[in-house]
Amino acid sequence: MESHYYNVExxxxxxxxxxxxxxxxxxxxxxxxxxxxxxTPPEFPKGIPFIWSPEHLFTAAVSSCLMTTFLAxxxxxxxxxxxxxxxxxxxxxxxxxxxxxxxxxxxxxxxxVHEKDRERALRVLLKSETGCLITNSIKSKITMIPVVEVAExxxxxxxxxx
Numbered sequence: 001m002e003s004h005y006y007n008v009e010x011x012x013x014x015x016x017x018x019x020x021x022x023x024x025x026x027x028x029x030x031x032x033x034x035x036x037x038x039x040t041p042p043e044f045p046k047g048i049p050f051i052w053s054p055e056h057l058f059t060a061a062v063s064s065c066l067m068t069t070f071l072a073x074x075x076x077x078x079x080x081x082x083x084x085x086x087x088x089x090x091x092x093x094x095x096x097x098x099x100x101x102x103x104x105x106x107x108x109x110x111x112x113v114h115e116k117d118r119e120r121a122l123r124v125l126l127k128s129e130t131g132c133l134i135t136n137s138i139k140s141k142i143t144m145i146p147v148v149e150v151a152e153x154x155x156x157x158x159x160x161x162x
Contacts, residue, residue, distance in 0.1 A: 006022070006024065007022055007023055007024055008020060008021070008022050009021055009022070009023070010038065013037075015039075015046065015048065016039050016040035016044075016046045016047060016048055017037060017038070017039040017040075017048055017051060018037070018038055018039070019035050019036070019037055019038070020035065020036055020037075020038045021034055021035040022034045036052055037051045037052065038051065038052050038053065038054065038057070039051040039052070039053060040053065041053035041055055041056070043092075055090055055092055055101060056090070058090055058101050058104075059088050059089065059090030059101070059104055060088070061134050062088065062090075062104045062106065062132070062134050062135055062138070062140075062142065063086050063088035063104075063106060065132040065133060065134035065135065066086055066106055066108060066128055066129060066132050066135070066144075067084055067086055067108075069128040069129075069131050069132045069133075070084055070108070070110075070124060070125060070128040071084070073124050073127055073128050073131065074121075074124050077120065077124055079112070079117060079120060079121055079124050080112065080113045080114065080117060081110050081111060081112050081113070081117075081121065082111040082112065082113060082151050083109075083110070083111045084108065084109070084110050084111075085108070085109050086106055086107065086108040086109070087106075087107040088104060088105065088106050088107065089104070089105040090103075090104050090105075090140075091103040091104070091105070100140070101138075101140050102140055102141060103140055103141040103142075103143060104135075104140050104141070104142050104143070105143045105144075105145065106129070106142065106143065106144045106145070107144075107145045107146075107147070108125055108144065108146050108147070109146075109147040109148075109149060110124075110125060110146075110147070110148050110149070111148075111149045111150070111151050112148060112149070112150055112151065113150075113151055114150070115150050118148050118150065121148045122146060122148050125144070125146045125148070126144075126146070129142065129144050
């Protein structure tokens with residue numbers, strides 16, 4: 001596989017806030033629908049609450065990579081599942097006088113159709129964690145607390161109703 005590049009541009013707006021866009025996320029008219037506000041988090045001086053921070057984006061990169069890796073491996077494994085969700089927490093700490101994201105805690109939940117697939121779903125989750133390219137690219141500790149649930153029969157019946 002050849003190298004790929006992912007382009008992102010950040011432009012300062014005001015105070016400790018800017019706008020981040022990617023030309024690869026623009027529509028056919030060249031209008032960018034992939035822009036988000038980014039700011040210093042409120043834990044830092046002059047930080048701004050309620051806006052994505054680099055720390056949120058870092059945590060989100062790990063969590064979303066786990067999901068996309070899971071989806072690919074589950075598809076290749078023919079794992080039948082109903083849903084995937086993942087709560088994640090990034091831990092910012094100071095080590096050796098530098099701020100670092102020292103740990104990412106992932107709490108993925110996969111809902112499967114059949115009890116017989118529980119162990120396989122867990123294996124797919126574990127394989128997804130080790131195969132995630134973002135996880136493999138960072139030095140933060142990754143802690144995963146996986147949950148595999150079996151869908152209730154009543155919810156499966158509801159899904160079949162128009």
